[in-house]
Amino acid sequence: MNVVAASDEIPYDAAAPHLDPLGDPFLRTRFALPARPATFLRRERLVEHLDQALLTPLTMVNGAAGAGKTLLVADWAAGLRQPVAWLTLDPAIQGPGMFWAHLLQALRTQGVPVADDIDGPADGSRMRHTLTRLAARLGSGDRSVIVVLDEYDRVGAPEISRQLEFVLHHAGPGLRLVIVTRNEPLLPLHRYRAAGAMTEIRNAELAFTPEETVALLELHGLRLPVHAANALVERTGGWAAGLRLCALAARRCPDPEAYLKEFEAGHSTVADFLLAEVLDRQPPPTQCLLLRVSVLERFCVGLVNELTGRTDAQSILAGLHRENAFVEDLGHTWYRLHPLFREILRAHLRERGADLEPELHLRAARWLGRSGLLPEMLAHGAAAGEWDFTARALVDDLAIGQLFTGLRSDDLTELFSGMGPEATSPAADLVRAARELSRCDLDHAPAHLRRAEDELTADASGSAAARLSCALLKALAARLTGSPGRAEQAVRTARELEREVPAPLLEKHPELSALLLTHLGSTRLWAGRFDEARDALTTVADGTAGAATALAREEALEHLALLDHLDGWPTRAERKAVAARTQTERFGLPETSVPELGRLVLAAVAVDRHELAEAEAFLDGTDGSAPRDPVTAAARSLATARLLLARGRARAALAATEPAVTADVASPWERCHAALVASAAHLAEGRPDEAARVLEPVAGEQPVCAVGAARAHLAAGDPDTALKLLDALGAEADTGPAVLVRATLLRARAAHEAGDLAATRRLLARSLTDARRERLRLPFLEAGAWLGPHLTGEPLRGLAAGWLLPGATSEEPAPLLVEHLSGREHDVLERLAQLMSTEDIAADLYVSVNTVKTHLKSVYRKLAVNRRGDAVRRARELHLL
Structure with missing residues (x-):
């Protein structure tokens, strides 16, 4: 066999005939490998895949117009050592006779000896004989022949595919057939697939990756970062022709990168290509269908029939998909247009009839609403500008709670951002109120909510779902304003309205009940009704798990964690706060939707354990500029104040307790803990009488306040x-170790000052045992320097070793405990760390040298040191500097 390497030059056997069955000369271009442009990018992953064609009888490269399939196969074929017979089909090659005559000529151009006794039949009379002889001749060779049929989708006669399969089957390993097409040929592909005898490269694999896009643009002299290439690939779907046309157009622009990011697809060479190669090749009814469905992200047969008034959409869509006409099959009878094609069609639709697009959106919205596809229905209702219709659909579906679940909150907020004052229905006002409440805007939300409630009250026939949605928003508004009574009333109203709502609709939206109880629990907590708050919040936390209720469960767990912290159970609080964070993470909710109360509880627990750097990290991870509600605001203020106290910054701690949110009702626990901070600040400043005075009004309200008053x-x-204050505490079951350890330490100090060493050690042993389980270090630091000698000696040293002291056998001095430094003492200590002399410190602080010396003595005493250097070192160990 005379083997000739494939190339763009086509060798002709001088003896071979050069006329087709109609007597016309063969056109050489039909047998030539298409030339690759200088900007052609060889993609090794596809070339390697095509190499499998040498091992399988049949290979199909199936892709849309401009997908790069022809150049891919041509580049691959040019690098082979085997004969490659190339035939580009066109409409002029009609009927089996013309097809086989051209295929035989393609074989002859590559030196395959088929001309001796095989003629190209002009009709079907000798076709069987011709095909049999051809198959036998190809099968008898010692090397396989590769035949590439480009643009095979132009073959119209079904019998050609049957004849081709006959030759392929009987030629055996002597023939390797490569078909390049826009649609699937009428060959028994299922048999070849089942037998593993077929190599396939389809549209998805032909798409350019971002890295390949960067390389392609570089061949055009353009540079684009990978992240920008990602956006370009997403917009074009990695479509080869689209990328090349964009690159060519960008080269003519002063800012190519900006063009590639923002080019108008509807008015570009890309649009010209797609309109000519895809849209114009379709019959007018199909063109109309494509233009109308361009307003849809995805579509099914029923929806397309609704928009077009047709009844045959199923066959048209299936045909377009088979033809790779930029219609993608999503499965389950749903389709979508290629994103760039859709963009171009929409621009074309607007040019043909600007008034048609809103009508199409509205018709789509109504059909989608009847089909129960609410998210898409809302999108099309908004696109049609029918805001009252769209808001009513959201409210009547009882889906307004989705603005607060984190799942679709951002989408719905953005969707309704275009709603103007022309929408005047109660549903529109409810949506406005929900949008404002979702960002805690209490300046505008109440007016919208009142207007909606008034209209719903006036219209007794109004939707029960709308009135229930109104109750949900009133409960949230009550939570944000710290109004427990209004929250209770809103939840009672909601419970009554739930009886009027169809059960399947309530079951569809479990977030509604979860949100109501979370708001109720938060207001009860604010009011200091801890047991009632715990009941409501536990119901939410223990409720059915799911994405819709994940955010409510997280908030409920965070509030329960705060309750545990306020009751003095740091480890319980920590567990619930950590568990809360997993609720939304497992469903991938956006971080912007995640509450911050859990982090504040973890910060407070870290302060109790004197892990100040960790506490600060938790506080830094919250958005202190926008507290969600009074509970969160108070928790942040108190956690910040207690951290500042632990670092000896008493004045800053006092300032931190200023309320960040104005509530309608004062909170007893918030008032109590703010007084505790003030009392501790006075103690740090050396004013114990004032410390006792600020706690007098609240000393009997909570155990922690009584302990603080006893300390003062x-x-x-x-x-x-x-x-007496400590004796009055009793043994309440809900009082946790963070409170009881402090109470026991105060009893130990009283015993110490009374000279009762045995009682002191017994009480200290009990406090160490209770604190060790919770890793509570701060109460011992707050206790003062009197405690140091007791803990560094036996038998208490063993109880403190490893968590409060370095270790029982350590030769190093134990870290001594410290009373809080006053603000002025902290100022002196900071200047001491700057190696300033006593005189310089006095001058810098505008005080006398004797005053500085007095402060230094106090600092040394509280830090249990005798020298400047030791004071600075110890202060750094305690994070005071």
Whole structure:
């Protein structure tokens, strides 16, 4: 066999005939490998895949117009050592006779000896004989012949495919057939696939990757970062022709990168290509269908029939998909247009009839609403500008709670951002109120909510779903304003309205009940009704898991964590706060939707354990500029204040307790804890009497307040009053170790000051045992320097070793405990760390040298050191500097 390497030059056997069955000369271009342009990018992943064609009888490269399939196969064929017979088909090659005559000529141009006794039949009379002889001749060779049929989708006669399969089957390994097409040929592809005898490259594989896009643009002299290439690939679908046309157009622009990011697809060479190669090749009814469905992200047969008034959309869509006419099959009878094709068609639709697009959106919205596809229905209703219709659909579906679940919150907020004052229905006002409440805007939300409620009250026939949605928003508004009574009333109203709503609709939206109870639990917590708050919040936390209720469960767990912290159970609080964070993470909710109360609880727990850097990290991870509600605002203020206190910044701690949110009702626990901070600040500044005075109004409200008051009285030299306050605590079951450890330490200090060493050690042992389980270090630091000698000696040293002290056998001095430094003492300490002399410190602070010396003595005493250097080192260990 005379083997001639494939190339763009086509060798002709001088003896071979050069006329087709109609007597016309063969056109050489039909047998030539298409030339690759200088900007052609060889993609090795596809070339490697095509190499499998040498091992399988049949290979199909199936892709849309401009997908790069012809150049891919031509480049691959040019690099082979085997004969490659190339035939580009066109409409002029009609009927089996013309087809086989051209295929025989393609074989002859590559030196395949088929001309001796095989003629190209002009009709079907000798076709069987010709095909049999051809198959036998190809099968008898010692090397296989590769035949590439380009643009095979132009073959119209079904019998050609049957004849081709006959030759392919009987030629055996002597023939390797490569078909390049826009649609699937009428060959028994299922048999070849089942037998593993077929190589396929389809549209998705032909698409350019972002990295390949970068390389292609570089061949055009353009540079684009990969992240920008990602956006370009997403917009074009990696379509080869689209990328090349964009690159050519960008080269003519002063800012190519900006063009590639923002080019108008509807008015470009890309649009010209797609309109000519895809749209114009379709019959007018199909063109109309494509233009109308361009307003849809995805579509099914029923929806297309609705928009077109046709009844045969199923066959048209299936045909377009088979033809790779930029219609993608999503499965389950749903389709979508190629994104760039859709963009171009929409621009074309607007040019043909600007008034048609809103009508199409509205018709689509109504059909989607009847089909229960709410998200898409809302999108099309908004696109049609029918805001009252769209808002009513959201409210009547009881889906307004989705604005607060994190799943579709951002989408719905953005969707309704275009709603103007022309929408005047109660549903529109409810949506406006929900949007404002979702971002805690209490300046505008109440007016929208009142107007909607008034209209719904006036219209007794109004939707129960709308009135229930209104109750949900009123509960949220009550939570944000700290109004427990209004929250209770809103939830009672909601429970009554739930009886009027169809059960399947309620079951469809579990987030509604979860949100209501979360808002109710938050307001009860604010009011200090801890047991009732815990009941409501536990119902949410233990409710059915799911994405719709994940955010409500997270908020409920965070509130339960805060309750545990306020009751003095740091480990319980920590567990619930950590568990809360997993609720939304498992469903991939956006971080912007995640509440911050859990982080604030973790910060407070870290302060109790004197892990100040960790506490600060938790606080930094929250958005302190926009507290969601009074509970969160108070939790942030108190966690910040207690961290500042632990670092000896008493004045800053006092400032931090200023309320960040104005509530309608004062919170007893918030008032109590703010007084505790003020009392501790006064103690740090050396004013124990003032520390006791600020706690007098709240000393009997909560155990933690009584302990704080006892601490102040003990510091003021009044142990009798202190012990009476502690005795009044009793043994309440819900009082946790963070409170009881402090109470026990105060009793130990009273025993120490009374000279009762045995009682002191017994009480210290109990406090160490209770604190160790919770890793509570701060109460011991707050206790003062009197505690150090007790803990560094036996038998208490063993109880403190490893978590409060370095270790029982360590030769290093134990880290000594410290009273809070006053603000002025902290100022002196900071200048001490700057190696300033006593005189320089006095001058810098505008005080006398003797005053500085007094402050230094106090600093040394509180830090249990005797020298400047030791004071600075110890202060750094305690994060005071």
